[in-house]
Amino acid sequence: MKVALFVTCLNDTMFPSTGQATVKLLNRLGVDVEFPTAQTCCGQMHVNSGYVPEAIPVVRAFVDAFAGYDAVVAPSGSCVASAREQHKIVAARSGDRALMGAVEALTPHVYELSEFLIDVLGKEDVGAYFPHRVTMHPTCHSTRLLGVGDRPERLLRAVRGITLIDLPAAEECCGFGGTFSLKNPDVSVAMGSDKARHVRESGAEVLVAGDNSCLMHIGGLLTRQQAGIRVMHLAEILASTEEVA
């Protein structure tokens, strides 16, 4: 199976440790993952901000980079949701039949990390060790757009040493919302503050999620509050073993 990592532009630029953890985890599970360097971004920022024509070259770059792979794995529910829901809309807008065909052929092969681990590899216990008190924010796009269900939680429950704590009002949006966080900063922060409060009240030392975009927002509030709670991507916990934890 030819597997590509779609690291996402945010992780690539801001959170390379998440990409590194994904590579480490997949290698440990026997997957020889490749990183096509032509990749950039899913184009969601453009689509969700109303700039559909500007998203066309981005989607084109996406299909060019990943065409031919059996599986494309991304440590982001939101970017995978964009590939699944929005790429066909952008391609249709381009009027380019070749692009439409390429999107249609590629999209079924794009997986969010927890989907790939459970549905494709059939792994729930990935051999991780993480002896910490952890609570999880499920993220809106993973749950409502992708429907990953309890996959991330099942992966976390199988981690040795972990104490998984329920997050109050876990299903509520954190308020990041892409450019929403800048166009409506006051509402975004009000939503994020409630999320951060729930995280603090949970008593966890670590907040985990499958999307660094949400974590950048919630984590930015937590560190400003000197809350003493770390945020970590799911891939980083699943990559942890006794040697490094």
Added chain:
Amino acid sequence: MIQTRTFLGIPPFPVAAKKALADSQLRGNMHHATHTIRTKRARVTAELPDWEQLRVAGADIKDDVMANMGRYLEQLEESLTEAGASVHWARDAAEANQIVIDIARRHKVDEVVKVKSMATGEIELNTAMEEAGISVWETDLAELIVQLGHDLPSHILVPAIHRNRSEVREIFLREMGKAGMPAAADLSDEPAELAGAARRHLREKFLRAKVAVSGANFMVADTGTLVVVESEGNGRMCLTLPEVLISVVGIEKMVPTWKDLEVFLQLLPRSATGERMNPYTSTWTGVTPGDGPQEVHVVLLDNNRTKVLADEAGRQALRCIRCSACLNVCPVYERVGGHAYGSIYPGPIGAILTPMLKGVGTSKQIDSLPFASSLCGVCYEVCPVRINIPEVLVHLREAVVESHRGGVPGTLMTTMKGASWLLGGGWRLGLLQKTAGLSTRVLWKNGMIGRMPRPMSRWTDARDCPAPARESFRAWWKRTDGGRKDTGSSNTPRKGTDQK
């Protein structure tokens, strides 16, 4: 006569929201009310094994109505006329208001009683009638609170959701006497007492009124039956006591057959109030001699609905049955309340319906609405007729951007165009990352960006921001051959996220 307030002058959403967020009383009232209804709705929808099938059926029936709008409208007109009702066609708000005013004038009345109705709110009928010298008495309890308080509605179903009971008591004590029967001086804020005061105040209006104005939740095309679903019995009073009944109804409120009500009378109360069944469901088919109003008018309102119908991606909004489930679950609405949306239709459905009905590009306020959402998708999850609100929001964002193309490009347009070029190829992104990583080495040595000037302050005023990685993932991959030659990362672990 009470002067009804309008939404004129409400600033764009981010500005209005900022003000609302600072109102702690509003935040408390909204949190309490939305969470109460949210929990009830979740409970009563979960108990129906065929809830998802009902949602699909609701969407399908409405889609059929929209696909065959012309045919159903003609059928409805025919059935209504046969049943003795007078049918009026109104292209827009002005035409609809004039029709209602003319009927009232013909009966030489200076007041009408009103059943709660979104369509008449949309066309600002109250203001038009007041200008024509006719008093309009709202009889729904929450509408009464809004009207007596010289206030604006903030919710589709519970327009006074932003008020708590002590505020209601104050409004009743201060205002009821000016509009009719005053409240007792020793009125407490017990809900039963408040309802009692409203009942006494309204009763004299019900018994006196010659003309009533209503909307309708549904219009059955094949029988000519109108349906009003309500909780307080005020609707029943207005629909049965006066001699003349005028109903202003949006054309999308049709269902093809009586049997279709089976679906909607399950979907609506469970989604709206979280009840299995609402207390009062009134249906009337034209005129019944000797029973109820002897003159029945139905004003069929377009007011840009046919324009929305022509919008392939947006027309699903016309399925809306005004249940408010999307408002009650929305994390944005819950925190800012309804007034910030500047429209009779607030919340997620308002953020799509208002721009479509009033026209994208017509004002900064309108154009701010499709962006008043984090696109979390919970509205779509609860919508009883499966309106994909996030999808329509994104569609309208594009329409807003398109309506502003051609002028001098703003900051965002320039950024988006630049980003489009940068993200069109891996090497371009790599170049950007090298520059960003270099800036981190020089400027943000501890890996965290603190407070920044505008426009970055929109993020950094309340949130820390991690600095771009010194070494991007792609640079790491190249340097270490995908981790095979890893000699450690040159990145400082990000603050707050570093492992112990």
